[in-house]
Amino acid sequence: MKDKNLSDKEIHQITRRSFIKVAGGAIAIGGLTAGGWALTELIVDEGPVESWHKSVCRYCGTGCGVMLGMSKGKKLMRVRGDQEAHNKGVICIKGSTLDKMLANEPQRLKKPMIRKNGTLEEASWEEAMTLMTEKFKGAIAEHGADSVAFYGSGQLLTEESYTANKLFKGGFKTNNVDGNPRYCMASAAVGYTQTFGKDEPPGAYEDIDHAECFFLIGSNAYECHPPLFERMMVRKKVNPNVRMIVVDPRKTKTAEHADLHLPVLPGTDLLLLNAMLYTMMKTDLFDEEFIREHVNFSDGKNKVSFEDFKKFLEDYKPEKVAPELGISARDIRKAAYMFGNAKATMSLWTMGINQRIQGTYLNNTLNSMHLVTGHINRPGATPLSLTGQSNACGGVRDTGSLSHIIPHGRLIAKKEHRNEMEEIWGIPKDSMSPKPGYHALALFQAMVDEKVKCALIMCTNPAQSSPNVEHYKKGMEKTFLVVADVFETETTKLADIVLPAALYIEKQGVYGQTERRYQLIEKLLDPPGEAKSDLQILVDFAERMGYGDFIKAKTPDEVWEEYRKVSSHSKYNFEGITYERLKKERGLQWPCPSTDHPGTVRRYTKGDPFVPEGKEHYFYGKPDGKAVVFLRTYTPSKEKVTDEYPLYLTTGRVISQWHTGTMTMKVDELMSSSGPAQLVMHPEDASRMRLKEGETVKVEARRGNMNAVVKISEHETPGVLFAAFYDPSFLINGVVSDDHDPFSKEPAYKVTAVRVTKA
Amino acid sequence: METVLVYIAIALVLLEVILLYRLHVNRGSLTAKVKWLALFAIIIVPASTLLFANYHVFESTKKSAECMSCHVMAAIGNDMKGWTEEEHSMTLAARHYRNGWLPEEQECYSCHKDYGFQGTFKAKLDGYRHLMRYVTETYEEPIRYRGEFNYMNCLGCHQNNRSFTEVEEHAPVVTNITGDNPTISCLNCHGRAHPEPSRRTPGHPEFEELKIPVKDAEALRSYLKKFDTELTKK
Numbered sequence: 001m002k003d004k005n006l007s008d009k010e011i012h013q014i015t016r017r018s019f020i021k022v023a024g025g026a027i028a029i030g031g032l033t034a035g036g037w038a039l040t041e042l043i044v045d046e047g048p049v050e051s052w053h054k055s056v057c058r059y060c061g062t063g064c065g066v067m068l069g070m071s072k073g074k075k076l077m078r079v080r081g082d083q084e085a086h087n088k089g090v091i092c093i094k095g096s097t098l099d100k101m102l103a104n105e106p107q108r109l110k111k112p113m114i115r116k117n118g119t120l121e122e123a124s125w126e127e128a129m130t131l132m133t134e135k136f137k138g139a140i141a142e143h144g145a146d147s148v149a150f151y152g153s154g155q156l157l158t159e160e161s162y163t164a165n166k167l168f169k170g171g172f173k174t175n176n177v178d179g180n181p182r183y184c185m186a187s188a189a190v191g192y193t194q195t196f197g198k199d200e201p202p203g204a205y206e207d208i209d210h211a212e213c214f215f216l217i218g219s220n221a222y223e224c225h226p227p228l229f230e231r232m233m234v235r236k237k238v239n240p241n242v243r244m245i246v247v248d249p250r251k252t253k254t255a256e257h258a259d260l261h262l263p264v265l266p267g268t269d270l271l272l273l274n275a276m277l278y279t280m281m282k283t284d285l286f287d288e289e290f291i292r293e294h295v296n297f298s299d300g301k302n303k304v305s306f307e308d309f310k311k312f313l314e315d316y317k318p319e320k321v322a323p324e325l326g327i328s329a330r331d332i333r334k335a336a337y338m339f340g341n342a343k344a345t346m347s348l349w350t351m352g353i354n355q356r357i358q359g360t361y362l363n364n365t366l367n368s369m370h371l372v373t374g375h376i377n378r379p380g381a382t383p384l385s386l387t388g389q390s391n392a393c394g395g396v397r398d399t400g401s402l403s404h405i406i407p408h409g410r411l412i413a414k415k416e417h418r419n420e421m422e423e424i425w426g427i428p429k430d431s432m433s434p435k436p437g438y439h440a441l442a443l444f445q446a447m448v449d450e451k452v453k454c455a456l457i458m459c460t461n462p463a464q465s466s467p468n469v470e471h472y473k474k475g476m477e478k479t480f481l482v483v484a485d486v487f488e489t490e491t492t493k494l495a496d497i498v499l500p501a502a503l504y505i506e507k508q509g510v511y512g513q514t515e516r517r518y519q520l521i522e523k524l525l526d527p528p529g530e531a532k533s534d535l536q537i538l539v540d541f542a543e544r545m546g547y548g549d550f551i552k553a554k555t556p557d558e559v560w561e562e563y564r565k566v567s568s569h570s571k572y573n574f575e576g577i578t579y580e581r582l583k584k585e586r587g588l589q590w591p592c593p594s595t596d597h598p599g600t601v602r603r604y605t606k607g608d609p610f611v612p613e614g615k616e617h618y619f620y621g622k623p624d625g626k627a628v629v630f631l632r633t634y635t636p637s638k639e640k641v642t643d644e645y646p647l648y649l650t651t652g653r654v655i656s657q658w659h660t661g662t663m664t665m666k667v668d669e670l671m672s673s674s675g676p677a678q679l680v681m682h683p684e685d686a687s688r689m690r691l692k693e694g695e696t697v698k699v700e701a702r703r704g705n706m707n708a709v710v711k712i713s714e715h716e717t718p719g720v721l722f723a724a725f726y727d728p729s730f731l732i733n734g735v736v737s738d739d740h741d742p743f744s745k746e747p748a749y750k751v752t753a754v755r756v757t758k759a
Numbered sequence: 760m761e762t763v764l765v766y767i768a769i770a771l772v773l774l775e776v777i778l779l780y781r782l783h784v785n786r787g788s789l790t791a792k793v794k795w796l797a798l799f800a801i802i803i804v805p806a807s808t809l810l811f812a813n814y815h816v817f818e819s820t821k822k823s824a825e826c827m828s829c830h831v832m833a834a835i836g837n838d839m840k841g842w843t844e845e846e847h848s849m850t851l852a853a854r855h856y857r858n859g860w861l862p863e864e865q866e867c868y869s870c871h872k873d874y875g876f877q878g879t880f881k882a883k884l885d886g887y888r889h890l891m892r893y894v895t896e897t898y899e900e901p902i903r904y905r906g907e908f909n910y911m912n913c914l915g916c917h918q919n920n921r922s923f924t925e926v927e928e929h930a931p932v933v934t935n936i937t938g939d940n941p942t943i944s945c946l947n948c949h950g951r952a953h954p955e956p957s958r959r960t961p962g963h964p965e966f967e968e969l970k971i972p973v974k975d976a977e978a979l980r981s982y983l984k985k986f987d988t989e990l991t992k993k
Contacts, residue, residue, distance in 0.1 A: 033891075040888035047907040078907075081947055083955035089946065093931050096947040226948065237854075238847045655928055668938075669931035 048077045056511045056519045057095040058504045059658045061387025062225050063513025064091045065586050076102050085586040086205055092226035094658055100667045109500035110529020128497050133544040135480045139453040147453045149176035152401055153460035154392030157509025159559035160534040165401040170425045171547040175412050175437030178403045180460045181392040182440040186744035187354040188385035189397050191363020195628055197621020198409050199397055202603045203382025204515040210380030213342035214244040218352020222253035223655035225386055245335050249720045263717050265326040266648040267637035267751040270358050273365040274316035276336040285340030287374030294617050295371050296626045312631040340373050344380030355750045360743040361632035368629040377605035377617050387514040394512015403437035408570035412436045424566055439745035447475030454480045458534050463490035464660040464728050467747040468703045468738035489662050490728050501534050502527035508556045518577050519587035571610050637751050639737050645753035648720045651732055661726035677727035679708035684718040696759040701735045701752050707759050764815045771808045821868040829893045831902050834969035835953045851952045870912050901959035913945040
């Protein structure tokens, strides 16, 4: 009821009491809101990761960008795909378990070891390095520089391979520098160089997003490059017109997803490529204008004409070659039509093509198929050779760390190339050895023959990965072997000195993968025990050998600065790829001549800094800017099946293991999936030989033999056996032939004739 | 269901107004009738209104439209629904959406509520946190997932699904996630769930495009047409 004595103003005045009430209410509601918010902020489960760091996967040549989640205690807790990198966040099961691999600290090599009275005993760095220096100096003094050698790896950092190469070739003056990329990439490198005049692919992964036809040959991408396979499948799902052809003797998981699977007999696929070329020629699928403007033809020695090429193809009529290939002429024609008629065709291949007697020829011909059909230098149209190791391209091919090359596509055999490097390295003109060094197999043979007395092997395991391995192991035993690695391997077992090396994020450096992309791995952890980075070992070794002034760059930063500037003298020019940029960006593709250059996705076409203004395409690796199509004749493999050796053996990889298993076999998840290696055969072969799964058999080849446990799988083709080489207790490379391609010197792991009997 | 809830809420509010009015009129005499009236007007009806309102909010915030009402979520939602220029976005969310694997209207919620009994509660609490962050502008673009996405959310649908069980390459994943220290995420091999952070950062060329809300099919068509004309011009 209204009090008549009060004025209106007094009536509307808030009393002290009611103000406190209202304020109290407001505070209570506000408090509840804010308190509730605070509570919800507090209960978010942050997980064990304190900070995320971008990096690159340690394993294969896909070079996936990864995000590494580190805990407060500086331990790697999580691995995730980097969404911003080329792989768009997709990695595979091996990369996903990098944390588990790195957690194997107890098994790491932590102290140097020296062989004393037949056994390896722990020693100090001083002792080990002194002995190593003494042995190398002694060998050089007594037997000349060519009695020492370096055997490196497509997994060393670029800075490390560059330094080793410079020390041996420019310092010691021996070209005995080779490495495991000889076993996997040499045919691709020689193939590209012969066709385009420069190594490394013209295209990029991005082409997968634009291709309308995928031609996969000698590649089991489903298992060996899973993120790339995923990308192809995504492309197929988005665009139902996209077709996939898979050429593989085995019915791999990759082949299972193909629109057309061509199970050719091992060793015959050059027939297929030439027959496809024949069909494309006859069905008017050649791009004659492109050929006229941008292509020369060669028989390997002399320039020939387009007409000669056409005549050469007449020998490869599908009906004629189909029986030897083991497929139908109709399928050959179908494949040729799909390849030639698509809007953009992309070929992808890897070891099935490279590890072959005719590996270089196959690479040439694959490149040729793109050149004559004009399926090149456009989005989605490119011949892309997939790499096996994380840094085979950047670290070994680009630094020239093979016995016949020097940095950035220069050849040892060419005087002007040597002179260029001598000038860049500041050593006397004509001081480098003009003789190419031993390629991998020749190197191990030279060890057998005791011509090489001392060798440094870094970050690789040739005592398991070499073909006809038992033979070459004898050489490794005879030689004074210094092996730097992270875990005990089949090779460290043969070493005279074992040096403990830093692994992955325990050091800093650049990895370069398949598509000319350089990415930086930053140091996030300290190596365990006394382990050192391979670069530290090489720098120390150089100083002790008296080349401290020559190997001026002693830290990763310094080496990269030197190396990046060296590249500016070549068409590889990546002077613009600085550490600073690599720390921010998700890798850069060379050529990239200046720090404001965005990098080059596709080479030899517009956007490539070396293509002259106004030209659509220019293959600047060749003097007239024209790429070369070679007339490559098929020769049957010596490893042909006979009554005595009636089955083909082909070796390869499985999805959950990598290379010689030194890292991946230490991860429970991966081991539980792959199990120990076995000899895999089609049920038809098994029943013919009355074999059951799990039985032990004897595998015999011309080079050697071994016992193996049988696994039966319909993924194999009758007549073709498969064995993976990751397992050291299953040394399939003891059986594999060491025949090699005469040009690339790459061994033909993929085709060995064998016989199998019950053990 | 939701319409029913709205009607119930309106009815309750009307009832409450009538009750309060009756109480006001009868405030002079505290008869038994008025006491009952007071009980309903002051306790029972407000309490049930609160309950219904809460339930309503619980239900409606499960909708993707609600999530997308904050502009920071628009990019993610537009990408999922294919309302952006990237018509065939290959993010996991977009692929699930296109293939009809997500419950209608509750797309976001279906993957982001934690699997299990307390999942809804956790999702709601987190939603409240997002709301507070949004209205107080205490967030930074691009927004990022805090903590770890629970792989159990994927397994909720996939664990008995052929696409998971029949792929033998999933064996190491199973070993990992059933072990003591699960570290693997399904996203490792199956890629981005949403547009990557850089594209959701203001200043990125695609930022505005991702954010344009295209509400219906008609608008989408005219939007794409505009895009086509622009392309032809180029």
